[in-house]
Amino acid sequence: MKTITLTLKKKSPISLEFDELIPDKIYNWEKADFENYDVPVGNTRFPLTDYFDIEVEGAAEGPEEVKMILDGDMGRVKYIGCEMSAGEIVVNGDADLHCGAQMKGGKITVNGDAESYAGREMEGGELEIMGSTREFCGCSYIGEWRGMSDGKITIHGNAGKQLGECLSGGEIYVKGNCDILAGIHMTKGFIQIDGDVTRWPGGQMKNGNILINGKLGVLLEGLVFDQIVKDPEIEGKNFSGKYIKYTGDIALNGKGGLYLNAEKNRDLL
Amino acid sequence: MEYILKNGIVYDPANDIAGEKMDVMFKDGKIVSNVSSDAKVLDVTDKIVMPAGVDPHAHIAGPKLVVGRIYRPEDSRKGVTPKTDVCRSESGFSIPSCPATGYRYSRMGYGTVVEAAVPPLEAKHTHEEIMAIPNIDVPPLPLFGNNWFVMQYAKEDRIDELAAFISSWLKIVKGYGVKLVNPCGSEAWGWGMNVHGIDDPAPYWDVTSKEVIRALSKANEMLGLPHSIHVHANDIGHPGNTPTTIGTIDCVKDITKNSGVRNQTIHMTHLQFHIYNGTSWRDVESGAGDVTDYINKNKHVTFDVGQITLDETTTMTADGPHEYSLHALNGLKWANKDIELETSSGLVPFIYSGKSPVHSLMWAIGLELFLGTEDPWQVCLTTDHPNAGPFIRYPRIISWLMSNERRQEMMDNKEVHPWAHRKSALATMDREYDFNEIATITRAGPAKIYGFKDRGALTPGFNADIAVYDLNPNDIDPSREPTAIEAAFGAAMYTIKDGQILVKDGEIVKVVPSHTIWTNVKGFEEQENAIMEKVMPDFNRFYTVKFENYKVHDHFTPYPIVVDVQASK
Numbered sequence: 001m002k003t004i005t006l007t008l009k010k011k012s013p014i015s016l017e018f019d020e021l022i023p024d025k026i027y028n029w030e031k032a033d034f035e036n037y038d039v040p041v042g043n044t045r046f047p048l049t050d051y052f053d054i055e056v057e058g059a060a061e062g063p064e065e066v067k068m069i070l071d072g073d074m075g076r077v078k079y080i081g082c083e084m085s086a087g088e089i090v091v092n093g094d095a096d097l098h099c100g101a102q103m104k105g106g107k108i109t110v111n112g113d114a115e116s117y118a119g120r121e122m123e124g125g126e127l128e129i130m131g132s133t134r135e136f137c138g139c140s141y142i143g144e145w146r147g148m149s150d151g152k153i154t155i156h157g158n159a160g161k162q163l164g165e166c167l168s169g170g171e172i173y174v175k176g177n178c179d180i181l182a183g184i185h186m187t188k189g190f191i192q193i194d195g196d197v198t199r200w201p202g203g204q205m206k207n208g209n210i211l212i213n214g215k216l217g218v219l220l221e222g223l224v225f226d227q228i229v230k231d232p233e234i235e236g237k238n239f240s241g242k243y244i245k246y247t248g249d250i251a252l253n254g255k256g257g258l259y260l261n262a263e264k265n266r267d268l269l
Numbered sequence: 270m271e272y273i274l275k276n277g278i279v280y281d282p283a284n285d286i287a288g289e290k291m292d293v294m295f296k297d298g299k300i301v302s303n304v305s306s307d308a309k310v311l312d313v314t315d316k317i318v319m320p321a322g323v324d325p326h327a328h329i330a331g332p333k334l335v336v337g338r339i340y341r342p343e344d345s346r347k348g349v350t351p352k353t354d355v356c357r358s359e360s361g362f363s364i365p366s367c368p369a370t371g372y373r374y375s376r377m378g379y380g381t382v383v384e385a386a387v388p389p390l391e392a393k394h395t396h397e398e399i400m401a402i403p404n405i406d407v408p409p410l411p412l413f414g415n416n417w418f419v420m421q422y423a424k425e426d427r428i429d430e431l432a433a434f435i436s437s438w439l440k441i442v443k444g445y446g447v448k449l450v451n452p453c454g455s456e457a458w459g460w461g462m463n464v465h466g467i468d469d470p471a472p473y474w475d476v477t478s479k480e481v482i483r484a485l486s487k488a489n490e491m492l493g494l495p496h497s498i499h500v501h502a503n504d505i506g507h508p509g510n511t512p513t514t515i516g517t518i519d520c521v522k523d524i525t526k527n528s529g530v531r532n533q534t535i536h537m538t539h540l541q542f543h544i545y546n547g548t549s550w551r552d553v554e555s556g557a558g559d560v561t562d563y564i565n566k567n568k569h570v571t572f573d574v575g576q577i578t579l580d581e582t583t584t585m586t587a588d589g590p591h592e593y594s595l596h597a598l599n600g601l602k603w604a605n606k607d608i609e610l611e612t613s614s615g616l617v618p619f620i621y622s623g624k625s626p627v628h629s630l631m632w633a634i635g636l637e638l639f640l641g642t643e644d645p646w647q648v649c650l651t652t653d654h655p656n657a658g659p660f661i662r663y664p665r666i667i668s669w670l671m672s673n674e675r676r677q678e679m680m681d682n683k684e685v686h687p688w689a690h691r692k693s694a695l696a697t698m699d700r701e702y703d704f705n706e707i708a709t710i711t712r713a714g715p716a717k718i719y720g721f722k723d724r725g726a727l728t729p730g731f732n733a734d735i736a737v738y739d740l741n742p743n744d745i746d747p748s749r750e751p752t753a754i755e756a757a758f759g760a761a762m763y764t765i766k767d768g769q770i771l772v773k774d775g776e777i778v779k780v781v782p783s784h785t786i787w788t789n790v791k792g793f794e795e796q797e798n799a800i801m802e803k804v805m806p807d808f809n810r811f812y813t814v815k816f817e818n819y820k821v822h823d824h825f826t827p828y829p830i831v832v833d834v835q836a837s838k
Contacts, residue, residue: 144343145601 001067002027002060004034006052008072008093014042015096016051019079023063023087023106031056063087063106075115081108084125100127103151116160122151122170132157135179138172139165148172148189164191167208183210186256190235204249205256209234211243215264223248223258228269232259244268270768271296271308274735277318278742280705282645282713283726287705288742293318295733298768302729315741316762319708321380321734322663323725325715326499326538326573327654329370330384330398330407332391333585333614336604337364337655341583341618356777363582363655367401371783373661375404375771378736378761381716381724381786384409385499385538386450386587388608389416390814392442396825399785404764404771406830408719408786410499411442412587413485414449414478415456415471417610417811418804423484424476432488433796434804436836439494440797443787443821443829446496446719447489450587451503452478455613463590464503466513467520478503479520486521486534492790492836493527495720497571499536502543505591511556514543515563518570530720532568532646539575539653541635550627555634555693561641571718573649576635576666577628578658579685581620586656589613610811621658623679629686631657633693639670640698645709646717663711664758670702671747671754704742712736723830733768736761785826793836 004026017040020026026033034054038045048054060066066087074080075094085104094112101120110118113131119138137159140147147166158176167186177195184200186208193201193211199218201210211234223246231240234257242262248254262269274293279286294304328334338345338361347362348369359369374382387395387409399407413419413435422431435447453471454464460472467479486498502517504510514537521535537543544556564570584595589605592615596603604616621628635657642648650667654660669676680690690696702710716725723732739762740753747754760775771779808816823829 140343141346142342143340 001065002056002058003067003069005055005057005069005071006048007055008051008070008074009053010051011073012041012051012076015076015078016041017079018077019082021068022081022084023066023068023089024083024085027060027063027066027087029056073112081106084108094131100125100153103127113157119148119151119153119172121146122148122153124151126151127153129153129155129157132159132176134160135162136160136165137163138167138170139163145185147185158195159193164189167191177214183208183256186210190237202246202248202256202258204252204254206249206252206254207256209257209259211239211259213261213264216260216268219246219268220249222251222254224250226257228262229259234259271304272311272733272768273304273308274311274313274318274737274763277313277316277737279318279727280708281320281727282705282709283320283717284728286727290315293727293735295735295765295768298733300727300729300731300733311763313737313762315743317704317738317740317742317757319378319736319738320712320716320725320727321736321764321766322374322378323712323715323719323721324374324379324382324651324654324660325536325649325718326385326575326651327382327660328385328585328656329382329654330367330402330409331387331395332606332608333386333587333616334364334398335394336606337583337585337616338366340602340604340616344583344618355780363580363659365659367398368403371403371405371780372777375764375766375777376760376775377661377663377758378738378764378772379405380732380734380736380764380766381406381408381721383407383445383719386448386614387411387442387444388587388612388614389438389442389444390608390611390812390819392444392821393825396443396785396821399783400825400827402783403780404766404777404783406724406784406786408445409443410446410448410496411438411444412448412450412612413438414452414481414500415454415612417456418807419485420453420456420471420474420476420481423481424474426480426484428484428487428491429796430800430803431484432491432836433793433800435485435488436492436790436793437797437801439788439790441820443785443826445786445788445832446494446499447485448499448501449482449485450501450612451505451591452481452500454478454503454591455587455589458589458593458613459607467503467516469503479516482517483520483524486524490524490527490534492793493834494788494790495528495530495832495834496718497526497528497531497533497536499538501538501586501588505539505542505586505588506545506595508545508547508549508553511544511546511559514540514556514560518563518567522567522569526569528720530722531718533571533718534569535571536718537570537572539651539656540572540638541575541577541631541657542653544634544638553627553630553692555630555637557634557637557641558694561638564647565641565643568644568647571647571649571714572638573651573653573715574635574638575651575653575657576639577621577632578652578662578665579621579623579628579632580658580662581618582655582658583616584619584656585614585616587612587614589615591615592617595619609813623683623685626686626688629689630692632685633689633695636669636676637693637695637698639702639710640695640700645702645706646714648710649715649718650710661759664755667702667707667711667758668747668751668754670707672749672751673699673701674748675751701748704747733765735763735765737763737765739774782828784828784830786830786832787826788832788834790834790836
């Protein structure tokens with residue numbers, strides 16, 4: 001087991017890019033390798049040691065034996081764990097854009113907030129955000145029609161707009177509230193939101209399921225009432241309570257399911 | 270500066286040199302037959318030396334490309350490289366950025382690439398993009414097949430006026446030759462329709478594709494343009510389109526050629542998309558046999574293949590209705606770009622996969638065309654970049670053509686769907702191209718087809734456009750080493766353009782601006798003036814731009830190569 005601890009000593013005003021510092025690429029690096037490494041910053045590179053104190057303990061045979069600890073405010077560190085396939089990364093602070101993007105395996109824990117595009121195009125692994133995140137969590141790349149396909153994202157705080165856009169697999173859990181258009185264009189997968197949702201979940205969805213335990217502001221017209229279900233079983237998971245089930249988006253002949261907590265959404269009954 | 274490329278093994282089909290060990294010399298940008306003792310020696314002992322590549326059909330500059338880059342940022346993120354001391358950063362896979370386009374062609378040993386579809390209205394922008402593409406010379410082909418003036422003259426069979434219109438318009442837009450895309454069909458798309466076959470008239474015009482093709486061919490030969498008409502036929506990508514294709518080729522058979530260089534009166538482009546037998550995608554079969562039978566008997570036609578490379582790419586063509594039907598087929602995002610009075614184009618991303626029966630059959634049909642055409646001077650290597658695949662796959666196609674073993678292996682290993690051999694004759698064809706035939710279909714042939722008198726051969730006096738590949742033809746067995754062939758043709762040991770070394774060992778070492786090659790017809794000035802007087806009232810009435818803003822001024826072609834042509838011999 002190898003533990004790599006990077007402690008922030010100077011916050012760059014321009015974002016650092018960490019997609020090269022993932023367990024897959026650095027599992028056999030020694031302390032000296034980190035000290036010789038220049039990290040991309042904007043259109044150039046600077047020594048990693050300008051920004052971090054580095055500690056390396058233990059040895060690893062492969063990426064799965066690596067634990068990276070990023071101490072400090074990583075609010076200006078992009079692409080943390082981008083494309084990683086194994087190992088663990090713990091961020092003790094906020095994370096900048098694209099945290100856990102294109103992740104294939106392993107685990108990332110953010111003990112703070114994550115900026116937009118967290119878990120973009122995830123193919124596997126687990127991303128846990130203890131704080132909140134912003135727009136396009138678990139989404140696709142700009143222009144792309146293939147989004148997150150597998151893995152699990154858990155957000156303990158709130159999520160922003162277009163959560164799980166183009167979702168084609170995997171699971172997203174939001175413990176707090178969520179902004180507009182969760183699950184837009186989704187074709188498969190599961191989204192659960194425990195807090196309140198502003199409006200329009202499931203716009204243009206073709207399939208997959210969205211479950212909302214809080215209060216929904218505005219329902220999209222493309223989702224039509226199906227039935228009231230008690231203690232539903234959705235994708236092998238059991239939920240207790242009464243839910244209003246909608247299907248849609250009928251604009252696309254969608255067969256997706258939207259479940260709203262009946263208790264919290266009495267006005268829709 | 271004098272150079273001598275020493276001891277290379279030279280393939281120069283235009284001069285009947287097929288694998289001879291000899292020196293190639295050049296001085297001040299031109300090939301020469303001898304140099305002084307001061308000449309700088311480049312040792313290329315036992316390496317393949319060929320003229321630089323000539324791509325007869327690709328979409329590399331113009332409004333479609335811009336739409337593609339705007340609406341496919343997910344393509345731009347592929348192939349991103351940081352800038353170097355010599356190169357700017359690159360981006361894109363199927364629609365590379367302008368600099369990347371130049372660098373990537375240059376790395377493959379190419380020196381000339383034809384931009385095959387320029388809407389005259391957007392010619393200015395096309396030239397601006399050509400300015401941003403380094404290292405390759407670009408002849409742009411303006412679109413004439415759905416132009417309102419052309420359709421009018423074709424309908425009334427006014428060939429003299431049509432010829433005058435073409436010679437004026439080539440000057441106005443700085444174009445090289447005459448391109449037709451789905452003649453009458455792209456006009457019909459303005460009404461949400463298409464034409465089917467060459468005898469189906471465009472709505473409200475009462476003129477058929479056949480009449481337009483014949484009229485443009487006659488006008489083309491009346492002027493004696495260096496290239497023949499360049500035709501993207503009707504019914505592209507529809508099962509059952511083979512008769513339309515053969516009908517298109519056959520309808521200009523009686524027209525007399527007027528050129529000292531080329532042999533053909535019609536060049537059919539991306540023929541692979543046009544030769545599907547059957548009535549639907551369920552019973553579709555290869556029509557390559559019927560078409561190659563015809564082509565082997567008729568020398569008035571040349572073609573390029575448009576080989577499927579089995580990649581995720583972006584289709585873009587000035588065939589608006591076809592792009593809409595592709596969108597209906599694969600459900601991916603569609604962009605339409607209408608050009609008033611002239612043409613209409615569209616774009617759809619496309620994922621060609623070896624798992625798909627239809628795509629595998631298309632792959633096989635392309636290879637069948639290569640292997641079934643007896644005379645390599647009639648066939649050119651293209652992918653109709655980016656429609657059937659990006660141009661960076663040319664080396665891979667070369668490796669397929671040179672190795673029957675590899676082709677059979679792909680069919681045996683299920684890298685392609687069994688439809689590839691069930692519905693085509695590919696599995697029975699064991700022909701393998703040799704290096705001389707490869708040199709023919711990638712440089713000498715296209716250069717002859719375009720009537721170039723300054724490139725495509727290592728003749729003294731020609732431009733010193735030379736490619737050297739790190740392969741010893743006496744050592745390598747292309748049949749068994751397709752990977753080595755692909756690697757070598759993908760990274761030239763030297764690419765020399767106008768006597769300057771641009772690529773060394775697969776890396777760009779020098780960046781030079783592109784030349785724009787355009788055709789200037791002489792001796793037709795009176796007719797041109799007369800036609801402009803006739804055209805202007807309609808131009809002012811129908812176009813939304815003023816003529817003053819339409820013309821491509823000289824500063825859009827800072828490095829022109831003007832091909833002067835004396836009209837009517």
